[in-house]
Amino acid sequence: MKPGYSIRARLLLGAALVLLLFMAGAGIAVQRAHTDSVRTAHYDRLQATVYLLLAGAELDDAGRLQLPAELAEPKLSVPGSGLYAGIYNVDQNETWRSASTVGVEPPLVMRKGQPGEWVYDTMEAPNGRKYLAVTYNVRWSVRNRAAPLVLVVLEDQRGLKREVAVFARTLWSWLGGAALLLLLAQLLLLRWGLSPLRAVAQEIRRIEAGDQERVEGRYPDEISGLTENLNALIQQERVRQTRYKEALSFLAHSLKTPLAVLRNALGEPAELPAVVEQQVRRMDDIVQHQLGRAAAGGAARFAPxxxxxxxxxxxxxxxxxxxxxxxxxxxxxxxxxxxxxxxxxxxxxxxxxxxxxxxxxxxxxxxxxxxxxxxxxxxxxxxxxxxxxxxxxxxxxxxxxxxxxxxxxxxxxxxxxxxxxxxxxxxxxxxxxxxxxxxxxxxxx
The missing domain is CATH 3.30.565.10 (Histidine kinase-like ATPase, C-terminal domain)
Known part of the structure; x- marks a missing residue:
């Protein structure tokens, strides 16, 4: 017989695998959605900074850039703040950089494009540091002439990564805790759900030990048919055993009289053939009847x-x-x-x-x-x-x-x-x- 295995272990393992796959898939999907949302929010802030620069920028009569000393965005005035901006005056070959770029040298690449075109991408500095970048091309009108400007705003990606990392730690901590609680709940549910099977197994062991005669408990519909068939099989086997014992007992008892008649006939040789024939026929009838009783199959619930x-x-x-x-x-x-x-x-x-x-x-x-x-x-x-x-x-x-x-x-x-x-x-x-x-x-x- 092959070694047995635990249904509870199989169900728990299967449920654990499904749960872990679901949690992993859900966690990756949520984390990716959060990362995209955070990146979009950062690009929106960079776009708002571009509008802020457009609101503060002016061109003098010579077409040169004029920006206020203090901008509404404080980070643009703090060196190394992580937010950097630049404006490129194409006709004058003039570039303005925010005070935050001092000592940092971010990759303020002025990409020319069509007026009104927004470009969202990432830029990488020579030292390997990466930045979120928003570039906007505009045609500035000054005294009946157009001056093309290119505005670019950068943000260090480390802020984005920190925000995503904090969310990821929180997300996976909660998902891990939820998975453990669900596994524990599944274990308890499986233990409760499979308790009728354990009860049936205990009753069968008591039947084998002779402590009870049949399965007596009430069980769910899914296994009630099994318990009913077990009881029918047990009853059928006991009836068959009883029938065998009774048949043997009746056979032994019924044969006593014919044997006694044959024994007495030994003293009368003239009548012996007729007596032998009569009693042999009678014993044959008895044997046929008792064998028929013993061989009766009974209620064939399991017969095809x-x-x-x-x-x-x-x-x-x-x-x-x-x-x-x-x-x-x-x-x-x-x-x-x-x-x-x-x-x-x-x-x-x-x-x-x-x-x-x-x-x-x-x-x-x-x-x-x-x-x-x-x-x-x-x-x-x-x-x-x-x-x-x-x-x-x-x-x-x-x-x-x-x-x-x-x-x-x-x-x-x-x-x-x-x-x-x-x-x-x-x-x-x-x-x-x-x-x-x-x-x-x-x-x-």
């Missing part, structure tokens, strides 16, 4: 469904050879698609005895009909013989309907016990043909 018609046809073929001299009209009415969950050996035993009994007593006709009615298998065997004079005693062992017809009085008794083992009913009545009718009804469960 078998077709009924082929079994009836095979029994009819065999009986046609046995009773060929009677020339019986043997008819069978059974749909080819009719199937039932029953042990095939039990069905052969039932129908063999019933159809043999009908053929034995029939004058010319035997009719067999098998149908499904209201969730039951109903089988009727009719003959045109004399019928049953006593519908109760003929179901007992060694009781025959007519001593003039050869037989042992075993068949109907065996069938009655087989039908009872399937929780069915067997009835004897008058047939429409004028003879006897045997009707068997077997429930589906």
């Amino acid at each position: 469904a078998i077709a009924i018609a082929p079994v009836l046809e095979r029994v009819r073929e065999a009986l046609g050879k046995v009773y060929a001299e009677k020339g019986l009209d043997f008819t069978i009415a059974c749909a080819p698609e009719l199937q039932w969950r029953i042990d095939q050996g039990d069905l052969f035993e039932m129908m063999g005895n019933l159809m043999d009994n009908a053929a034995k007593w029939a004058r010319s006709r035997v009719e067999v009909r098998a149908t499904r009615e209201a969730g039951q298998l109903r089988i009727t065997v009719d003959d045109d013989g004399p019928g049953f004079s006593d519908t109760t005693s003929v179901l007992q062992l060694h009781v025959r309907g007519d001593e003039r017809v050869p037989g042992h009085g075993v068949g109907l008794a065996v069938v009655n016990e087989l039908v009872g083992s399937y929780h069915g009913e067997l009835e004897l009545r008058r047939a429409p043909l004028g003879g006897g009718r045997v009707e068997v009804c077997l429930p589906s469960r």
Whole structure:
């Protein structure tokens, strides 16, 4: 047998993997969205700084740039503040830089473009430091002439990276904590959800130990079918064991009398052959009956469904050879698609005895009909013989309907016990043909 494994461990591992993948995907998506949002916000601030420069810039009569000593953005006046600006006067080949660029030398690259064009990108200094950059080209009108200007504003990316890093630490800390809490919750839920399985396993161990006879707890719908089938299997096995023990006990007890008769007959040699034949026949009847009781399959909940018609046809073929001299009209009415969950050996035993009994007593006709009615298998065997004079005693062992017809009085008794083992009913009545009718009804469960 292969080593077992834990369903809880498999479910927990699968849930953990799915949760971690989900958390990782969600975290990466949120972090990326936050980074894009922060970058857009920084570009918007840089664009606002460009508008601030446009508001403060002037051109004198010579077309030279004039900017106030103090700008509305304080960072542009603080050296190394991280925010840098420059204006390039194209016609005058003149460049203005903010006071914040002193000692820093940021890469204020003046990219010429179409007037009114905004350019958002990054620039890298010779020392490897990177900057967010916004470039704007404008055509400035001064006394009926246009002066092209290029404005560029830079911001050190370290501020952006710090903001993104702080958010990332916070995000992954919360996501990690949430993942641990969810895993713990899943563990508790799995433990609670799988508790019925543990209870079933404990009950089975108590059944094996002999402390209880069946699964007694009430369980969810998903496993109630399993517990019901377990109880049915346990009950079926116990019935079978009981039947075996009873059959052996009855067999031993029933054989005592024939053996005693044979022992007494040893003293009378003249009567010995007749006594031996009689008692051997009787012992054969007893053995057949007890073996039939012991071999009864019982309610075949776990047996596969078998077709009924082929079994009836095979029994009819065999009986046609046995009773060929009677020339019986043997008819069978059974749909080819009719199937039932029953042990095939039990069905052969039932129908063999019933159809043999009908053929034995029939004058010319035997009719067999098998149908499904209201969730039951109903089988009727009719003959045109004399019928049953006593519908109760003929179901007992060694009781025959007519001593003039050869037989042992075993068949109907065996069938009655087989039908009872399937929780069915067997009835004897008058047939429409004028003879006897045997009707068997077997429930589906």
